[in-house]
Amino acid sequence: MKLDFDTWQALVQLQADYAAAVDSGDWSLWPDFFTEDGVYKLQPRENHERGFPLCTLAFDGKPSLRDRVYGIQETLFHDPYYQRHVVGAPVVRSVGDDGIRCESNYAVFRTKLNGLSEVFNVGRYLDRVVSTPSGLKFAQRLVVYDSEMIPNSIIYPI
Structure with missing residues (x-):
């Protein structure tokens, strides 16, 4: 794969579209950002930095x-909330x-x-993005959050 200007723009657009989709609450959009085996x-930062495999959530493949x-x-019953992502340039x-x-x-x-808005989760995405016939997709998205303390449940994708 070559990183030319068009590919860079597509990568930035992928990041922006992902954030918009998960913020919209239309969860049916989320799997389509990944390859079939995405x-x-x-994962908490501490586990990631120590090479420990334990994750808070882990999903392999579109199914x-x-x-x-x-x-x-x-099936999940929880206190509903809205989320808003602010994502830096890749x-x-x-x-x-x-x-x-x-x-x-x-x-x-x-x-x-x-209620009032609050900082919910902060960290970084570690991505492997591949080109597919339908555009760039995540082959892997590792979400490494900074705090060891998280709310008692993370329902929605970060």
């Missing part, structure tokens, strides 16, 4: 991503036959229906 993991969407929409770490490896910082704000 991986999504949410498991779709299962999470089903859970959000049909920093490209490498470009090769296995895709683009990049990282970007993020902050997610949460607003409960009858």
